[in-house]
Amino acid sequence: MHSFTEENYLKSLFNLAADKGEVSAKELSEHLGTKMPTVNSMMKKLAEKKLVHYESYKPFRLTEKGRKEAGLIIRKHRLTEMFLVQKMGFGWEEVHEIAEQIEHLHSPLFFEKIDSILGYPKIDPHGSPIPDKNGKMEWMQYEKLSSCKVGDIVKLAAVIHSTDDFLKFLNTRELQLGQKIKIKGLEKFDGSMVISYNKKTAESLSLTVCERLLVEKQ
Amino acid sequence: MHSFTEENYLKSLFNLAADKGEVSAKELSEHLGTKMPTVNSMMKKLAEKKLVHYESYKPFRLTEKGRKEAGLIIRKHRLTEMFLVQKMGFGWEEVHEIAEQIEHLHSPLFFEKIDSILGYPKIDPHGSPIPDKNGKMEWMQYEKLSSCKVGDIVKLAAVIHSTDDFLKFLNTRELQLGQKIKIKGLEKFDGSMVISYNKKTAESLSLTVCERLLVEKQ
């Protein structure tokens, strides 16, 4: 079994490598709030355990084994978040920190129970996919709201880079997953959008916000 | 905040000191599966933090502060066990190990939610009292089944020294908390008892078993 610390490194590698497939020492160091030499020696350690490909002066990449282990930790994290929201009444902005801790529990029974109580969900409360029992996950083909056109009608499917503050912001706008949204206008000078949904006829969202909202076209 | 390890020492001190009020190095060492010198240095460390009274060659005692901290950890453990049984459908023999892990989470919000969902329970699934928010707890005035007399009618109130195996044994006998029991006979030579409950008219329980069952007289 891996230590709490090792698990956090794996998870960060998995998340940061989402697009490029590799992660620099600097990036990982900043993300974890750990100095570079520390990151470096941990990468060597994980390389010995065949979880990471390590070559001097090159970015880090997870091995297949490492990707699986990381996926399983993220699976536990997201199942937990779903349970906290759906079965314990927490808000989607409250669950990240708790799940950060619960994801490290070693109890297959516990997470199987959660999975079964939830009915084997495929996504977490923020719309991110829950990796399967092999640690594999795949994103649906969502688009960023920011890439939609005036007149489009879309459904809010996921929130990315979802900090607690951002989620609280969405709460104040009554924006939830599944919300149907119509795009009324686009300000060219700053990329902000005017949208309508529910009883709101002209809510304005900045480009920053629109880039963090993934939607499904109707 | 205290480390995971420190918390386990505090909890063991609390549990082992239940009767005598003090714990020897040997006892603590065996209970934790840790060598005596390790225990010794940890006691000195906890003494510096004013959690333990330490004097050379004397048994250890928790300070008031230590007792409170320990009580709060045990509170988290027992609330968790209750939640696992009542809200997640685990058996009372399955929850100890999971709660051992969850008790170390740092999230007041999480445990308050559990407490509220459960309706502020006073006992855990094994009948042990749940310490209050100041870490204080008190046992009801239960008696050991072994100290009851033939003819007594009692209600099963708590199971002490409840290992998973012992709880599974009770499951096979369909003995649960709250079960009303009549004492039919007592074998003098080995202290075993013959009891009746439910549809069972003559179940025999060894002295060892009877000493681990706490009952309430009717």
Place this chain on the structure above:
DNA sequence: GTAATAACTTAGATTTGTCTAACAAAATAT
């Protein structure tokens, strides 16, 4: 294409929790 800057690595120290080996005190047994 060299100089300056940024990123990465190595070396060595520190903290935490553990161990073994050796020694000291207390308890027990005769």
Place this chain on the structure above:
DNA sequence: ATATTTTGTTAGACAAATCTAAGTTATTAC
């Protein structure tokens, strides 16, 4: 009441995860 055994303590080593300081390689700028 002394010898033996048990219990507790000290000293020193070690692994994990971290740091700082110093050195090395890559990248960027001009």
